Amino acid sequence: MTDEEVLAEFRSCDALLEGHFLLSSGRHSGFYLQCARVLMNPERAARLAAAIARNIPREIRGEIDCVVSPAMGGVIIGHEMGRALDKDAMFLERPEGTFHLRRGFALEPGAKVLMVEDVVTTGLSSREAIAAVEAEGGKVIAEASLVDRSAGSVDLGVPFFPLVALNFPTYADDEVPEELAAIPVTKPGSRAA
Structure with missing residues (x-):
């Protein structure tokens, strides 16, 4: 899928929002991609996961033992990636603030994992989830x-294969432009900043 085809999927279900948003990373943006909306249709979610799977080099796909994703945002796309790759999919949760496998999920020692997220902005959640998998x-x-909101600048310490890389500007609290600051802020994500 091309970048424009991916964005068309978001637009088709009103999942590309414009306004003033406080992202899970704690940064501000004039754009928000509501992945839950784009993934609410199972056929669309499967189609997007299959497109992501095609972006992963064959040699890496052949090594994957299972898929792990962080809850909440990564659960649906992680499950669909498991289906696309014919691998089990499980998810990490952080009920006390630190990611852990729960609900009876467990990794075989040395299991080779594909981490799957909905959106990566700064990579903080991804790095925390990767550390949790290693601890498990x-x-x-x-x-x-x-989506890679860093437009290719994020370093996760492992090869990274986003379906689309976007460069929507984000701002720290003290960098928010006046025109954006004039709009009431919305926090649409799944976790507190």
């Missing part, structure tokens, strides 16, 4: 996502 005995060999 697995090894993350690559990460995939629907």
